[in-house]
Amino acid sequence: MSKQSFQELFGSDNHCFGCGMHNGHGLRIKSFWDGDYAVAIFNPQSYHCAGSTTIVNGGILGALIDCHCNCFAIADAYKREGCEMGTNPKIWYVTANLNVSYKKPVAIDTPIYLKAVVSKIDGRKTWMSCELFSKDALCVTGEVLSIRLIDK
Amino acid sequence: MSKQSFQELFGSDNHCFGCGMHNGHGLRIKSFWDGDYAVAIFNPQSYHCAGSTTIVNGGILGALIDCHCNCFAIADAYKREGCEMGTNPKIWYVTANLNVSYKKPVAIDTPIYLKAVVSKIDGRKTWMSCELFSKDALCVTGEVLSIRLIDK
Numbered sequence: 608m609s610k611q612s613f614q615e616l617f618g619s620d621n622h623c624f625g626c627g628m629h630n631g632h633g634l635r636i637k638s639f640w641d642g643d644y645a646v647a648i649f650n651p652q653s654y655h656c657a658g659s660t661t662i663v664n665g666g667i668l669g670a671l672i673d674c675h676c677n678c679f680a681i682a683d684a685y686k687r688e689g690c691e692m693g694t695n696p697k698i699w700y701v702t703a704n705l706n707v708s709y710k711k712p713v714a715i716d717t718p719i720y721l722k723a724v725v726s727k728i729d730g731r732k733t734w735m736s737c738e739l740f741s742k743d744a745l746c747v748t749g750e751v752l753s754i755r756l757i758d759k
Numbered sequence: 760m761s762k763q764s765f766q767e768l769f770g771s772d773n774h775c776f777g778c779g780m781h782n783g784h785g786l787r788i789k790s791f792w793d794g795d796y797a798v799a800i801f802n803p804q805s806y807h808c809a810g811s812t813t814i815v816n817g818g819i820l821g822a823l824i825d826c827h828c829n830c831f832a833i834a835d836a837y838k839r840e841g842c843e844m845g846t847n848p849k850i851w852y853v854t855a856n857l858n859v860s861y862k863k864p865v866a867i868d869t870p871i872y873l874k875a876v877v878s879k880i881d882g883r884k885t886w887m888s889c890e891l892f893s894k895d896a897l898c899v900t901g902e903v904l905s906i907r908l909i910d911k
Binding site: 660665669 | 856
C-alpha cells in the first residue's frame with residue numbers, strides 16, 4: 608500500500624463532502640494503491656446511521672463508493688500517463704453513473720473496507736467495480752463510471 | 760401536497776443520516792405526496808459541496824434520492840393497504856439497489872427539487888424513478904429498488 612492517499616496527493620484545496628481532507632462535516636475518505644486495486648478504510652460515526660442506529664445509512668455507503676472510485680479514476684489516469692498524482696497538468700474526473708447494490712447491513716461500530724478495480728477504459732471514460740466489506744463479509748457492491756474533464 | 764412529511768408521520772425515533780428528523784448531522788429530508796408523486800425540496804449546506812465548492816457532491820445527491828425513494832416505498836405501501844402512515848403494524852422497506860446518473864452539475868446555492876414515481880411493484884419489491892432538478896433543469900436521475908422487510 609502506498610504511503611500517501613490519493614486525496615493527500617491532490618493537494619489541500621479539495622473540500623468535497625466525500626473526499627476533501629479539510630471538510631469537517633465530510634467523510635474525508637483516504638484511498639490508496641494496493642497493487643492494481645484501490646483500497647480504503649472508513650470508520651463510521653454514530654450519525655452516519657440508517658433507520659437502525661446500529662447500521663450505516665445506504666446513502667453514506669454510496670457516497671464512499673462514489674468518491675473512492677472517482678479518485679481512483681484520477682489516480683489511474685496519472686499512473687497511465689507516467690505522472691505523479693497532483694502534478695500539472697491537473698487531471699480531473701467526475702462521476703457519471705453510480706450503481707450500488709446493498710446485500711447485507713453494514714455495522715456502524717466496525718471499520719468499513721473498500722476495494723475497487725478498474726474494469727474498463729474507453730477514452731475519457733473509466734469504469735470501476737467496488738466491493739465494500741464489513742467484518743470480512745461482502746456487504747455492498749458498486750459500479751462507477753467516471754468521465755475525464757477536458758483539459759482547460 | 761399533503762401537510763405532514765412521510766418522515767414526520769413515521770414518528771420521532773428515526774435517526775437516519777438521510778431522513779431522520781433528529782439527526783443534527785444528517786440531511787433531514789422531508790418527502791410529501793403530490794398526487795401520485797413523492798416530492799421533496801432540499802437546501803444544500805456549504806459543506807455538502809463537491810470538488811468545486813459551488814456544486815453539490817454526488818454522494819449527497821445519491822443519499823437524497825435513496826432516502827426520498829425508500830420513504831416513498833413505505834408511504835406507498837401504507838396507502839395501498841388503506842392505513843395511516845406510521846400506524847401499527849409498522850411497514851418498513853430497505854434499499855436493495857440505487858442507480859444514479861449525473862447529467863448536469865447541481866448548484867449548492869439553490870434549493871434542490873426531487874420528484875419520484877413508483878414504476879413497478881412486485882410483491883415485496885417496489886421500483887421507483889426519481890428526477891432531481893436544480894434551477895428548473897433536470898440534473899440527476901435515479902432508479903431505486905426497495906424491498907419490504909418481513910413483518911415481525
